[in-house]
Amino acid sequence: MTIRTSPSRTTTPARPRRSGDGDAADALVVPDGVVMPGRARPAGPLRREGPAKLTGEAKYADDLVFPGAWYGATIRSTDAHARFDGFDLDPALDWSKIAVVTAQDIPGDNVVSLISDDQPVLVPVGGEIQHHAEPLVLLAAADRDTLRRARHAVTVRTTALAPVFDPLASDHVFAHYEITAGDLEAGFADAELVLEGTYRVGHQEQLYIENNAMIAVPREDGGVAVHGSLQCPYYIHKAMKRSLRLTDAQAQVIQAETGGGFGGKEEYPSIVALHAALLALKAGKPVRMIYDRHEDLAATTKRHPAVVTHRTGFTRDGMLVAQDIEVVMDGGAYCTLTPVVLSRGALHSGGPYRCANVRIRARATRTNTPPNGAFRGFGAPQTEFAAEVQMGRAAEALKISPLDIRRRNLYRLGDETPTGQVLHESVAAEEVLERAAEAAEFEGVAARTSAARARRPGSGHVPGSALRTSRDRTASGIGVALAFHGAGFTGSGEVKLASVASLELDDTGRIRILTGSTEMGQGTKTIFPQLVAAELGLAVDDVDMAPQDTALVPDSGPTVASRTAMVVGGLLIQAARRLKARVEERNGGGAFADVRLADAAAYGPTRIDQQFEPYPHVHFDDATYRGDAYPAFGWAACVASVDVDLDSGEVTVRDVVAADDVGKVIHPILAEGQVEGGTLQAIGYATIEEIKLRDGRYLNDRLATYIIPTALDAPRIHTILVEAPYGGVPHGAKGIGELPMDVGAPAVVAAIHDAIGAWIHDLPASPERILAALGITPSVDQEPSPAEVDATVESPITAGTDPRPDARTDPQVMRGPRDPGEPR
Amino acid sequence: MSGFEATADAATWRFTVNGDQVEVVAPGMRRLLDVLREELALTGTKEGCGEGECGACTVLIDGAPVDSCLVPVCQVDGARIATVEGLAEPSPEGLVLDSLQQAFLEAGGAQCGICTPGMLMAARAYLDNGGGADEGAIREAIAGNLCRCTGYTKIVEAIAIAAGGRR
Numbered sequence: 001m002t003i004r005t006s007p008s009r010t011t012t013p014a015r016p017r018r019s020g021d022g023d024a025a026d027a028l029v030v031p032d033g034v035v036m037p038g039r040a041r042p043a044g045p046l047r048r049e050g051p052a053k054l055t056g057e058a059k060y061a062d063d064l065v066f067p068g069a070w071y072g073a074t075i076r077s078t079d080a081h082a083r084f085d086g087f088d089l090d091p092a093l094d095w096s097k098i099a100v101v102t103a104q105d106i107p108g109d110n111v112v113s114l115i116s117d118d119q120p121v122l123v124p125v126g127g128e129i130q131h132h133a134e135p136l137v138l139l140a141a142a143d144r145d146t147l148r149r150a151r152h153a154v155t156v157r158t159t160a161l162a163p164v165f166d167p168l169a170s171d172h173v174f175a176h177y178e179i180t181a182g183d184l185e186a187g188f189a190d191a192e193l194v195l196e197g198t199y200r201v202g203h204q205e206q207l208y209i210e211n212n213a214m215i216a217v218p219r220e221d222g223g224v225a226v227h228g229s230l231q232c233p234y235y236i237h238k239a240m241k242r243s244l245r246l247t248d249a250q251a252q253v254i255q256a257e258t259g260g261g262f263g264g265k266e267e268y269p270s271i272v273a274l275h276a277a278l279l280a281l282k283a284g285k286p287v288r289m290i291y292d293r294h295e296d297l298a299a300t301t302k303r304h305p306a307v308v309t310h311r312t313g314f315t316r317d318g319m320l321v322a323q324d325i326e327v328v329m330d331g332g333a334y335c336t337l338t339p340v341v342l343s344r345g346a347l348h349s350g351g352p353y354r355c356a357n358v359r360i361r362a363r364a365t366r367t368n369t370p371p372n373g374a375f376r377g378f379g380a381p382q383t384e385f386a387a388e389v390q391m392g393r394a395a396e397a398l399k400i401s402p403l404d405i406r407r408r409n410l411y412r413l414g415d416e417t418p419t420g421q422v423l424h425e426s427v428a429a430e431e432v433l434e435r436a437a438e439a440a441e442f443e444g445v446a447a448r449t450s451a452a453r454a455r456r457p458g459s460g461h462v463p464g465s466a467l468r469t470s471r472d473r474t475a476s477g478i479g480v481a482l483a484f485h486g487a488g489f490t491g492s493g494e495v496k497l498a499s500v501a502s503l504e505l506d507d508t509g510r511i512r513i514l515t516g517s518t519e520m521g522q523g524t525k526t527i528f529p530q531l532v533a534a535e536l537g538l539a540v541d542d543v544d545m546a547p548q549d550t551a552l553v554p555d556s557g558p559t560v561a562s563r564t565a566m567v568v569g570g571l572l573i574q575a576a577r578r579l580k581a582r583v584e585e586r587n588g589g590g591a592f593a594d595v596r597l598a599d600a601a602a603y604g605p606t607r608i609d610q611q612f613e614p615y616p617h618v619h620f621d622d623a624t625y626r627g628d629a630y631p632a633f634g635w636a637a638c639v640a641s642v643d644v645d646l647d648s649g650e651v652t653v654r655d656v657v658a659a660d661d662v663g664k665v666i667h668p669i670l671a672e673g674q675v676e677g678g679t680l681q682a683i684g685y686a687t688i689e690e691i692k693l694r695d696g697r698y699l700n701d702r703l704a705t706y707i708i709p710t711a712l713d714a715p716r717i718h719t720i721l722v723e724a725p726y727g728g729v730p731h732g733a734k735g736i737g738e739l740p741m742d743v744g745a746p747a748v749v750a751a752i753h754d755a756i757g758a759w760i761h762d763l764p765a766s767p768e769r770i771l772a773a774l775g776i777t778p779s780v781d782q783e784p785s786p787a788e789v790d791a792t793v794e795s796p797i798t799a800g801t802d803p804r805p806d807a808r809t810d811p812q813v814m815r816g817p818r819d820p821g822e823p824r
Numbered sequence: 825m826s827g828f829e830a831t832a833d834a835a836t837w838r839f840t841v842n843g844d845q846v847e848v849v850a851p852g853m854r855r856l857l858d859v860l861r862e863e864l865a866l867t868g869t870k871e872g873c874g875e876g877e878c879g880a881c882t883v884l885i886d887g888a889p890v891d892s893c894l895v896p897v898c899q900v901d902g903a904r905i906a907t908v909e910g911l912a913e914p915s916p917e918g919l920v921l922d923s924l925q926q927a928f929l930e931a932g933g934a935q936c937g938i939c940t941p942g943m944l945m946a947a948r949a950y951l952d953n954g955g956g957a958d959e960g961a962i963r964e965a966i967a968g969n970l971c972r973c974t975g976y977t978k979i980v981e982a983i984a985i986a987a988g989g990r991r
Contacts, residue, residue: 046929053937054925056868056908060938063867207972209872209880210938259870259938260972293873521936521973669932669978676975677935703877703970711963711976 044667045540048525049257061213061229061256062290069215069286070099071147072279075137075154076299077129080368080696081163084123087137090153098150099283101138103127106278108245112271113238116174116335119371121243121274129158130333131370132697133299135271140279140287163368163696167330168307170365174331175339177346179360179625181418187322187357191313195394199310199386200762203691203698204303204684206375207708208520210259211296212268216276217286223250224277230269231261232558233516237550239270244277255548261520262681263374266560267336268300298701301373302691304341304364305330308349308386313357318398318405320355327362327383332371338364341372343490345379347629348742350418351387352429352484353409358418369696374560376678377741380485381685385763388481388746393759401446402750403437406482421628424617426734428661428724432637433482435720436659440639445478449754452476474643479750482637483743486630487663487726487734488563491620494612494631499557501571503532503579504607509597511536511543515556517568518548522737523670524564530667531569531731535576537593554609562634562735565666567612570729575610577730582606615728632726634739635661638679638747640715644755649767649774651687653715653748661722663734668721674736675719682744684709690764839903841866842910852898857881859897860907868908868941872970879969882942883907889949889968908941911948924948924986933982935973943969947983957984 052058075087089095103110103124112119123129123136136156141147164170188194214228223246230236233253240251253273258265276289291300306329313322327349331338346362395405410429416422437443456472488494502514513532519525529543536543546552556568580592583606587595599606620627641655658675665671688707692699700706725732745763753759758773771777837848841864848863860866860883872880874893881892884906912919921929924947934940943966950965962983963976971979 043930047932047934049937050929050934051919051921051925053934053940054908054921054928054944055912055919056866056941057919058937059867060870062871063861065865208936208938209878209970209972210870210936211872258936260936262972292871293875293878523935673932673935673974673978676977677973678975680975681972702875703873704875708970708972710967710970711980712967714963714976716959717975717977 043669045526045530047523047670048529048545049519053257058257060210060259061215061227064215064227064256066215066217066286069288070140070142070279070283071144072138072140072276072287072289073147073151074135074275074295075139075151075156077123077132077134077136077156077158079129079158079160080132081161082129082158083161084125084127084129084136085157085159086125087157088155090155093149093153097141097146099140099279101278101282105282106243108243111243112274113242114235114267114270114336115339119334119336121271121278128161131368133370134333135275138275138279140283165367165369165693165696167305167328167365167367170367172366174335174364174366175342176363177343177360177625179346179418180358181420182357184322184324184357184359188313190315190321192316193314193394193397195310195312195314195390195397197310197386197390197393197761199308199389200306201382201385202305202763203372204375204689205297205691205706206260206262206264207706208260208262208264211291211293212265212272212300213290214269214272214276215286215288216273216280218280218284219250219252221250223247223252224280225252225254226273226277227254227256228269228273229258229265230255231258231265231518231520231560233518233548233550234555235267235558236270236273239274240277243274244281249551251550253550255518258518258520262376263378263560264300265520266374266558268373293703294701297703297706298698299370301336301371301375303375304338304372304379304382306345306382308383310386310390312390312394314394314398316398318394318400318408320353320409322357323350323355323359325349325360327360329362329364329379329382330367330369330372331364332367332369334371336371336373338372340490341374341379343379344486345383347419347486347490348380348484349383349387351384351391352411352482352635353391354411354415355409355418360418367696369693370698376681377485377738378561380483380738380742381682381745384483384742385745385749388483389749389759389761392479392746392750392753401443402480403433403442406433406480410482411484417629419629420626423633426632426663426724426726428635428722429482429484431722431724432635432659432661435722436637436639436657437480439659439718439720440478440641440655440657442478442480442639445641446754449477453755453757473647474645475755476641476643477751477753477755478639478641479747479752479754480637480639481743481746481750483739484633484635485562485739485742487632487634488567488630489561491622491629494563494567495614497557497612499568499571499612500554500609501556501568501575502554502607502609503572503575504605505579505583505596505600506605507600509600511538512546513543513572514546514553515568515572516548516550516553517556517564518559520559522564522674523667524559526670527565527569527666528572532572532576535573536580537591562737562739565733566663566726566729566735569666569731569733571610571612573730575608578610579606579608618728631728632663632734634663634734634736635722635724636739636743638740638743640744640747640751642748642751642755644752644770646774649770649776651748651752651765651770653683653687655718656683656715656744656747657718657720658740659720659722660736660739661724661734662736662739663726664723664732665721666731666733671721671736672719675721675740676717678737678740679717679744680709680714682741683715683748685763686745686748687764688713688766690766835898837897837901839900839905841905842907848897850897853896855893856883856895856897856900856905857892860892866907866909870938870941872938877970878939879946880939880942882945882969884945884949887949887952889946891968906945906948908944911944924951924983927982927985928979931982931985932978933974939969939971943971943979947986950983951987955987957987959984
């Protein structure tokens with residue numbers, strides 16, 4: 001298909017430079033350790049697959065046609081914890097035209113291959129069901145109507161077992177870590193304010209708009225090819241080889257256009273692919289396994305709920321002297337990626353602040369709920385939310401501005417993290433904080449909002465009237481938060497992955513990029529050719545991307561952890577340099593762009609395979625958890641402005657300024673798009689996104705009841721891209737995808753506090769929680785007034801505790817086995 | 825997949841899609857979304873939720889944006905349907921993007937692209953009804969279309985550009 005873009009319009013401000021405009025893509029030059037703010041850059045090439053997406057030509061999994069394909073379905077548990085005694089097929093139905101697959105049909109290991117071998121592909125008869133949506137039996141039929149009748153003709157027999165829903169009470173621990181630095185007791189002995197707080201965050205759904213989808217097609221060699229919506233082709237490839245006993249060639253994974261992932265298509269697609277493949281092998285037909293929204297919401301992974309407890313010591317002038325942090329995450333029924341999520345959560349739990357005396361204890365436990373997994377931020381949004389609210393409360397207690405307390409404690413060059421990592425380069429905490437505060441006019445606005453709050457009569461402690469006056473229906477507030485995010489895999493992860501990215505000069509002189517890195521909207525297919533073209537001195541359109549098909553491309557590692565631009569992009573640049581050097585050398589030193597056609601004619605195709613080599617000076621000991629947890633960190637600050645409706649408790653996030661340091665901006669429009677999208681997901685997390693459970697089942701497992709922000713809920717987002725390059729990669733880029741997710745929620749909660757004078761400890765800051773915090777709905781009995789709170793921490797400030805212990809508005813322990821639920 | 829599909833008798837329905845007259849034999853309660861995608865092979869229109877929440881399946885029926893997952897085909901007999909496939913102009917060299925698509929492409933209004941067809945149709949209806957570059961009005965016009973990638977910023981910007989304004 002050829003799609004031409006229409007002629008340039010006069011209305012377009014600063015038409016983006018496009019490939020083919022004559023000159024090569026912008027050369028990428030890393031400034032010498034300079035932190036560069038601002039966004040006045042060329043816009044970068046147009047999104048490569050953009051025209052196909054805009055015309056409807058792009059083929060997502062459900063758009064693919066395979067003649068004669070059958071439709072697949074999954075029979076799931078309806079118990080949270082039970083023994084699977086068996087199942088009955090209604091003899092009234094003609095089962096000869098239906099493929100039925102059980103655990104017995106699995107040729108290889110009945111394990112979804114990931115970190116731990118605990119999760120079965122299908123629970124075998126006699127086995128233990130661990131959660132409410134657990135797959136038991138698979139069905140496929142030639143048409144949907146037959147399939148529907150078959151689904152209703154299966155009866156599952158189970159014997160109920162006692163479930164566990166409270167992660168704090170669960171004794172099945174998936175992973176635990178303890179990170180210590182300095183002398184905690186000595187630190188607290190020096191403290192003039194000791195602040196305690198417990199913060200709870202719940203599940204969050206990734207809510208990619210395209211549901212999980214996979215189509216399996218039997219291959220003539222006895223293997224299976226799967227086409228689907230996915231982030232990590234080689235995770236699926238590995239899972240297929242193991243469970244289906246296939247060779248490398250027999251297991252083929254091909255990415256279809258993918259309608260969003262956000263971590264939600266990192267691990268679960270392995271299950272969907274295995275199910276589709278098992279049915280395809282049984283039926284001898286292609287099988288379409290396309291989830292609808294209800295099944296996707298009910299069964300697939302969510303962000304881990306967490307309870308984070310802080311005990312923090314400060315001096316009177318706001319210097320952090322001791323941090324004692326406990327993190328408990330709810331892993332759900334199986335291990336999945338939980339140990340790594342917990343690890344990242346723990347490593348980020350202190351926030352981007354220097355502290356000499358630290359103890360971080362983290363554990364993740366099993367509950368009988370659907371497994372939790374990867375979601376943008378990967379453990380860090382949970383723990384950094386807690387750290388930032390804690391920091392905001394300390395500022396309030398010490399009567400220091402929220403900006404100043406951060407300025408005094410934030411990481412600077414040469415500081416050491418609790419794992420002993422010395423930050424030798426690429427530190428931009430101060431830069432992002434100052435840029436965001438400046439652009440949002442934080443100090444001026446905060447002076448006005450706090451003056452308005454002080455003037456407001458009846459500030460919150462008269463039940464029934466609260467802050468509402470005839471003049472003020474809403475209260476405005478502004479809040480700031482600061483965060484960091486480790487770039488790439490944690491610890492020795494990248495070394496173990498040993499990713500490969502390849503580059504080919506084909507025999508016609510065109511360049512082809514071969515990587516397993518997937519495009520799911522973030523811009524992989526645009527920035528990779530951009531990086532390579534810049535290195536080779538070519539136009540972007542001279543560089544092709546090979547499809548993400550395991551039969552064609554090497555394993556470049558998973559497309560996760562904000563690692564694609566940084567790690568795989570770095571490999572491609574190295575590959576391009578080698579290719580350029582080789583071709584120029586054998587062509588008498590002529591410039592690559594000039595000699596490539598002659599080279600191709602003379603030497604035929606040339607391929608460079610570039611394998612990851614450990615970054616210099618990065619060492620981490622997985623056993624002791626000491627060393628460089630990440631090669632570098634990205635830094636983000638967010639200033640949010642909110643209006644709180646004093647009658648309804650609804651929060652409107654009006655404006656956000658997001659300043660994000662990404663090392664090096666490759667493509668400003670795509671980079672801004674990452675910040676804007678991640679920021680809105682964080683605002684959803686902060687204000688409206690919540691999953692209610694009853695007996696281990698999600699109650700709001702439809703899009704009518706699990707809500708995400710619309711265009712009307714979304715604030716204006718002003719993005720400031722800051723560049724503090726990382727020297728370990730040739731282009732200096734550090735990754736961007738997850739960074740904005742870490743910082744939005746605490747900024748919103750700080751803004752709510754600025755508006756109404758109460759801290760919300762539990763996300764989301766729903767109207768119910770706001771009204772309770774305002775004293776309008778129950779739990780006002782022992783509510784101390786803000787004045788009393790101030791008094792308790794004012795003099796002497798040695799034993800501050802959570803100032804509003806009764807303000808907790810959610811009496812449930814994070815989830816509700818006995819949750820009364822909400823009207824649906 | 826309408827629940828009535830199996831039991832209802834198929835009938836013949838005539839309407840236009842992107843200016844072309846079509847005739848479809850289908851049960852009257854079959855969803856317009858399925859008719860478009862499966863009978864007419866117009867897979868540009870996407871399904872995101874199947875219950876009218878996400879707007880990914882938005883098409884125009886007689887110029888009005890409608891969730892095609894909530895419309896039985898019997899309701900569009902005689903109607904004019906417009907889908908994303910009808911936006912770009914065919915030319916001997918290939919499709920030429922319309923000004924709205926071009927603005928989305930340049931401003932970064934499409935990321936993963938799954939909401940894009942529905943978003944474009946909602947925006948097209950807004951522009952065709954005389955909508956301008958006002959941010960609030962644009963946000964209102966696409967409030968029925970969920971996007972999880974962009975934070976809507978660049979979508980709003982693209983529609984404003986297409987409306988002839990700057991932001």
